[in-house]
Amino acid sequence: MIKAGIIGASGYTGGELLRLLVNHPNVKLELATSRSLAGKPVTSTHKHLEGFLNLKYENPDPEDIRKRCDVVFLAVPHGSAMNYVPELLDGDTRVIDLSADYRLKTSEFEKIYGLKHTDPRNAVYGLVELHPEVSEESLVANPGCFPTGAILAAAPLAAAKLLDIAVFDSKTGISGAGISPTETSHYPNLAENIIPYKLTSHRHRAEIIQELTALDGKLQSISFTPHVIPSIRGILTTAHLFTKEPLSTDDLKTIYEEFYRDKPFIRFPSGVPSLTAVRGSNFCDISFEADKENNRVVVLSAIDNLVKGASGQAIQNMNLMFGLDETCGLWLPAAAP
Numbered sequence: 001m002i003k004a005g006i007i008g009a010s011g012y013t014g015g016e017l018l019r020l021l022v023n024h025p026n027v028k029l030e031l032a033t034s035r036s037l038a039g040k041p042v043t044s045t046h047k048h049l050e051g052f053l054n055l056k057y058e059n060p061d062p063e064d065i066r067k068r069c070d071v072v073f074l075a076v077p078h079g080s081a082m083n084y085v086p087e088l089l090d091g092d093t094r095v096i097d098l099s100a101d102y103r104l105k106t107s108e109f110e111k112i113y114g115l116k117h118t119d120p121r122n123a124v125y126g127l128v129e130l131h132p133e134v135s136e137e138s139l140v141a142n143p144g145c146f147p148t149g150a151i152l153a154a155a156p157l158a159a160a161k162l163l164d165i166a167v168f169d170s171k172t173g174i175s176g177a178g179i180s181p182t183e184t185s186h187y188p189n190l191a192e193n194i195i196p197y198k199l200t201s202h203r204h205r206a207e208i209i210q211e212l213t214a215l216d217g218k219l220q221s222i223s224f225t226p227h228v229i230p231s232i233r234g235i236l237t238t239a240h241l242f243t244k245e246p247l248s249t250d251d252l253k254t255i256y257e258e259f260y261r262d263k264p265f266i267r268f269p270s271g272v273p274s275l276t277a278v279r280g281s282n283f284c285d286i287s288f289e290a291d292k293e294n295n296r297v298v299v300l301s302a303i304d305n306l307v308k309g310a311s312g313q314a315i316q317n318m319n320l321m322f323g324l325d326e327t328c329g330l331w332l333p334a335a336a337p
């Protein structure tokens with residue numbers, strides 16, 4: 001059995017890692033950390049895990065964590081993960097970082113996040129559909145939630161070198177903001193509302209550029225605007241992709257189905273994707289329609305930000321890093337409606 005530890009287990013992605021890992025056939029949950037809740041049962045805060053888990057929160061030092069775990073998930077805010085990684089990797093332990101600390105080149109991270117990076121090692125970007133080489137790595141940077149949906153929506157056209165301009169418009173549930181309440185998450189501010197933010201400067205744009213540019217080979221014009229909607233989970237991305245030549249919907253079908261052949265978590269539902277059809281699951285549902293007159297295609301993607309956008313994708317990475325089938329423990333339908 002793979003002994004797994006979660007640092008930051010009291011948060012939303014930590015809770016979702018626990019929910020998925022309690023039923024993973026190859027994993028034994030060894031450790032759940034929280035600085036503020038050490039000594040309390042994990043089920044005192046994650047009440048949905050009652051009857052599934054006997055762990056108490058702990059707050060051991062990184063060396064102890066490394067000795068006890070084969071794999072450690074870092075579910076902590078960006079800027080914190082880099083303080084753990086060097087000590088955790090000082091042995092055979094493998095690390096999957098859900099924060100943004102290792103997703104970008106160090107200089108780009110420092111520019112976008114305004115933080116000094118103290119550990120300039122490289123990590124593979126853990127979007128499994130594009131980076132199967134995660135299986136060879138001991139440190140994986142799990143992608144951001146918005147970039148996961150946006151990159152998967154545009155990757156086939158970028159790889160075919162057909163993409164000219166990409167405009168991503170995303171709507172997210174509020175769990176993307178983490179467990180601490182904010183003015184945006186305050187019920188009267190969010191209910192019956194849609195809140196756009198960081199209209200041109202969201203930090204996730206850098207990840208989208210990094211990955212699509214790598215596929216296409218040169219810098220494309222890429223814009224991204226997020227909105228929070230009054231849902232708890234889910235990200236629906238509308239990608240307006242302007243192409244170098246006019247494409248039909250049949251062309252798109254050929255390109256997308258070929259690119260995602262044998263990728264178990266990419267689905268092409270009939271009609272448009274829906275947040276409820278992916279909620280609680282690791283699927284990314286994609287649909288597309290050509291607007292030939294404008295050299296534009298509209299691609300929609302739907303994910304659960306806490307699963308394919310975070311904890312499910314992290315387990316997908318773990319599966320490959322340990323030589324398991326990528327669907328292991330993750331082959332679950334959504335909790336719809």
Ligand SMILES: NC(=O)C1=CN([C@@H]2O[C@H](COP(=O)(O)OP(=O)(O)OC[C@H]3O[C@@H](n4cnc5c(N)ncnc54)[C@H](OP(=O)(O)O)[C@@H]3O)[C@@H](O)[C@H]2O)C=CC1
Pocket residue numbers: 007008009010011012013014033034035036037074075076077078080098099100143144145175176177178179180305306309310
């Ligand atoms: N929510 C989402 O949809 C997604 C989140 N992510 C990323 O995953 C990471 C976790 O997100 P999320 O679960 O939402 O965050 P939460 O705020 O819900 O939880 C973070 C947890 O980390 C612990 N923590 C906070 N600061 C530190 C620290 N300095 N050292 C150790 N532990 C700390 C906290 O527990 P305590 O204070 O008790 O120790 C807290 O429970 C973040 O980097 C986030 O950006 C990525 C994709 C999607």
Ligand SMILES: CC(=O)N[C@@H](CCC(=O)OP(=O)(O)O)C(=O)O
Pocket residue numbers: 098099100143144145146172173174175176177178226228
């Ligand atoms: C609603 C909300 O606030 N969402 C967050 C993104 C969530 C996230 O998970 O960011 P990382 O993947 O980079 O850690 C935001 O816009 O910053």
